[in-house]
Amino acid sequence: METIKVNTSQHVDIDYPVAGLGERIAARLIDLAAFFGLYMLVILLAVLIRTETVFFILLIALGAIYVFYNLICEVFMNGQSLGKRLMKIKVISIDGSQASIGQYFIRWLFRLVDFALTAQIGGLIAVAVSEKKQRIGDMVAGTTLIKTVPRTRFDHIAFHPTEEEYTPVFKNADLLTDRDVELMHEVILTYYKTSNADLIYNMSAKVAEHLSLNIPQGMNELNFLTTVIKDYKHLTSQSD
Known part of the structure; x- marks a missing residue:
């Protein structure tokens, strides 16, 4: 295509x-x-x-x-x-x-x-x-x-329920917006379809810069993005 x-x-x-x-x-x-x-x-x-x-x-x-x-x-x-x-x-x-x-x-x-x-x-x-x-x-x-390929919407993103005792790794993940998280999810889906790792590297670098943090040692960029998404969901659900 x-x-x-x-x-x-x-x-x-x-x-x-x-x-x-x-x-x-x-x-x-x-x-x-x-x-x-x-x-x-x-x-x-x-x-x-x-x-x-x-x-x-x-x-x-x-x-x-x-x-x-x-x-x-x-x-x-x-x-x-x-x-x-x-x-x-x-x-x-x-x-x-x-x-x-x-x-x-x-x-x-x-x-x-x-x-x-x-x-x-x-x-x-x-x-x-x-x-x-x-x-x-x-x-x-x-x-x-x-x-017109259907775009990711925040309410279509499938999150695994977070445990009540779950402690976010990145506690300022709620500085992101719903659109930021939608784009992160879209990048991850595109990566699985195309195996274009540059998408993950670029997205993780932008997110880390936006949140003013460094990716922890031992955590790869894909895990970083999925963790940020999970943290964002947990933090925003607690404030609802």
């Missing part, structure tokens, strides 16, 4: 499965098919209503939908259109975070270059040859498309 390396806001590199050219094309065709279905509905309404004014208004509305469809969908559907959702791909910022409205607007604006002014092939060529599978609008906006 082809991936891109995204540097998260916590400065940890995580590999995301990149959306392929075929998936992009399929999503585009689905969106066009949806628009064509809407167009046929307007024609049907025009035949039934038989009023030129209403038909003219419907055509204007249909044109506006066609022009702004992708922008509106990506803003309100978290980086997806109907086609992207069905193909399980989405737009994200190149730093791994959700793209901003400004980024959606820029990549929408550059559809003129990617598609309209290049007979639909400019964007396809850019995606095919670019390192991070970006069309021109993505390059300018700082975005890309990834497959």
Whole structure:
């Protein structure tokens, strides 16, 4: 599976499965098919209503939908259109975070270059040859498309119940946030899938620096992360 390396806001590199050219094309065709279905509905309404004014208004509305469809969908559907959702791909910022409205607007604006002014092939060529599978609008906006692999959420992390008498090893682990712990867990899962030990080393170094401590002698980086997660769960549960 082809991936891109995204540097998260916590400065940890995580590999995301990149959306392929075929998936992009399929999503585009689905969106066009949806628009064509809407167009046929307007024609049907025009035949039934038989009023030129209403038909003219419907055509204007249909044109506006066609022009702004992708922008509106990506803003309100978290980086997806109907086609992207069905193909399980989405737009994200190149730093791994959700793209901003400004980024959606820029990549929408550059559809003129990617598609309209290049007979639909400019964007396809850019995606095919670019390192991070970006069309021109993505390059300018700082975005890309990834497959929507479910991300770790804190309430989905499986913790073993901590004993009442459990003594945390790192007593300031509660200085972390839920998102920090989610990312640690995600890094551990990615390590087991890819055997990329650099993820563990980088993450443990960031956590140790954040907590202003050194990894104890005899404890490896993986055990360090799992211990910090356990300590965080225990400490935060005691304060609930």
